[in-house]
Amino acid sequence: MKPGLLIESLDHEGRGVAHHDGKVVFIEGALPGERVIHSTYRRKESYEQAHITQLLKASPFRVKPGCAWFGICGGCTHQHMHEAAQVAAKQRVLEDCFDHIAKLKPEAMLAPIHGPTWGYRRKARLSVRYVLKKGGMLVGFHERKSSFVADMRGCEVLPPKISALLPELRTLIEGLSIRDRLPQIEFAMGDSVAVLVLRILDALSPEDEVRVKAFADSHEVQIWLQTKGPDTAQPFYPLDGPTLAYTLPEFGLTMPFRPTEFTQVNHDVNRMLVRRAVHMLDPKPGERIADFFCGLGNFTLPIARRGADVLGIEGSSGLIARAIENARLNGLAERTRYQVMDLFQMEAPVLAALGQFDKWLIDPPRDGAIELVKALPEDGSGPSRIVYVSCSPATLARDAAVLVNQKGYRLKLAGVANMFPHTAHVESIALFERG
Secondary structure (H helix, E strand, C coil): CCCCEECCEECCCCCEEEEECCEEEEEECCCCCCEEEEEEEEECCCEEEEEEEEEEECCCCECCCCCCCECCECCCCCCCECHHHHHHHHHHHHHHHHHHHHCCCCCEECCCECCCCCCCCCEEEEEEEEEHHHCEEEEECEECCCCCECCCCCCCCCCHHHHHHHHHHHHHHHCCCCHHHCCEEEEEECCCCEEEEEECCCCCCHHHHHHHHHHHHHHCCEEEEECCCHHHCEEEECCCCCCCEEEEHHHCEEEECCCCCCCCCCHHHHHHHHHHHHHHHCCCCCCEEEEECCCCCCCHHHHHHCCCEEEEEECCHHHHHHHHHHHHHCCCHHHEEEEECCHHHCCHHHHHHCCCCCEEEECCCCCCCHHHHHCCCCCCCCCCEEEEEECCHHHHHHHHHHHHHCCCEEEEEEEEECCCCCCCCCEEEEEEEEC
C-alpha cells in the first residue's frame, strides 16, 4: 500500500478530499492527485479535518504562492494552485452542486470568465490593532482561522497603490491620539479615485486632522470618516475631490458609488459578467424586464441601454436612491423604474401585482432567491427567459431545482466567473428558458 492519503478532489471550501478508515478527510492546502501525510485537528463520526504535515507527491498544478504572507493571512486559500486549475475547480464545484443538490445538468457549460489574478481587488475591509509584541500597529486582514490581525506589509491581490499604503497606514495610525479607537479601515477604488474610510470610535484631535490631511495629500487618496454604521460614512478630506465611480465602457455607463455601498470588487471580471448576462438575456426594445436584487443598477442600466424598459427591485432604500441617480446621470431615467421590496418575503400575489415581464435577471446575495422563484406561476405565464447571477452555487442549484421541476423551465447554460482569484469563492451565471 502506498504511504499517505491520495487527494481525490476539492470540496466547496477548497480543501483536499480523501478517504481514510471509512471517513472523509478534509485536508487544508492539499490538491487533487497529491499524496500527503496529514495531521487531524478535528474528529467527527463521519469526517475529519486535517493539515498537511508532509507532501509526498505534489500535483503538477502546485505553484509557488505569489504573496509573501500567504498561509498567514486568511484572505487567500489557493495561491499554491495554478490559476487555470483554480478556475477548473470552481467549474467542477458548480457542476457538482447542480448534480448533487438539484439532480440537474445544464444543457451546455459556458467557458469560464476570468481576468487579472493579481491586484484585482478594488474593495476590502482591513482590521487595525496595536500589538506591542508584534512591533506596534498592525493593518491588514485577519490571520487564517483567527481573529488576530496578520502582520503583513503588503498584499498582492490589492491594487499596488493600496498594497503599498499598508506600511504607511501603520505609521499614520500609530501617531494618532485615537490609535486604540480606530478598529477598521475600508477602502474602495474606482477607475480613477481611491477612498479610505476610517472607522473611528472617538473624534480626531486637531493634530490628528493635520496628520490625516497630509497623508491624503501625500498619497493622493480621499479620506472618509465613519462613526457608526456604514450610512454614517462621510467625506473628510478633500471635500471637493472627484467622485468615486466605475465604468461599463461597452454600454457607455458611469456608475458612481459610495465607498460603503455594495459593488463587485473585481471591476474587470464584472465588466465581462455584465456583457455575458446582457448577451444571454438578449433584451430588445419594447420588452419589459425585471432586475431583481438590482443594487445600484449594475445590470439594470446595461439592459435599459439596449432599449428595454426595466424595473429594478432591491431591499435597500439607499441602493435604490443610488440606482435612480445613476439612471438619471446616464440618461436612462425614462427606461427605468425602481422599487424597494423585501424579496426574501415574496409571495405569488405580490409578484403578480408587479405585472407581466418578458424576461428576468436575478442577482441575489448568498441566500439566493428561493421565495422569489417559488412565487412564479406554474401555468407557463412567467418570463420566457431568466438569467440568474449567483455568488453561491449551492443556493443557485437549490433554486434551479424549483425552476426546472416546478415552474417548467430548462437549464440551458451555466458557467463560472472567477471574481475572487486565489479563493474558494465561486461566482456563477445560469440561463433558464421556459418550455
